[in-house]
Amino acid sequence: MYINKRVLIKLSGEALAGGKGFGMDDNAINNIAKTIKEVHDLNVQIGIVVGGGNFWRGRNQDDMDRTVSDNIGMLGTVMNALRVQAALEKINLETRVQTAIQMNEVAEPFIVRRAIRHLEKGRVVIFAAGTGHPYFSTDTTSALRALEIGADAILIGKTGTDAIYDKDPNKFDDAVRYNELSYKEILTKNLGVMDASATSLCRDNNMPLVVFGIDNPENLVKIVKGEKIGTIVGGDNDK
């Protein structure tokens, strides 16, 4: 995995909730912010996609229309984006939040050329409100934004695990850990890493991915420095 210019970091809602599982955890967020600054100090441009599962998951709400539920989910990601922005600015990183659903009083609209310009100027760009469309996830958003901004790779931080396994390592002692995988294997083995649309998008466009444990945020810095952490997906593995 060679990251020399630009990365897309996916921060799930769970990562921002720390051990609490719901809402925001200042300590967890500040720790992540600190390592993002370390990555920035390596002269790597950073785009971040934030999830919203610490507030709401559209597909889990049975008593309402899915479109409405997903809209609520996307708004949850905006709250997370603003919180991450505050944490990064507190440690003197310049940032912009861009939203896929327009809310001009709160943040810029998503405009890819503008995002790239910000990145080139050293600003961290936080992409909020997912794709702006229901029935998608922030994993698909990560794949999309990574391709749009021309990232070298997507780095997905997972909580409660440090890599991709064939089954939940917290429940099964015999779970097999993968150091490298192809997107095809993720799809055929039905590994619950990302949803199928995100996986296909990455596979079709040859976008490398690293899945790592965000419980230890320092992993982010190690990956960017070239250490083999977590599971590396795609790139040469899919050829």
Ligand code: UDP
């Ligand atoms: N969401 C959506 N469209 C998108 C991205 C997200 O409708 O393009 C909604 C969806 O309801 C999802 C919620 O926002 O459940 C939070 O996103 P996600 O579950 O991907 O967050 P994560 O699991 O990464 O915290």
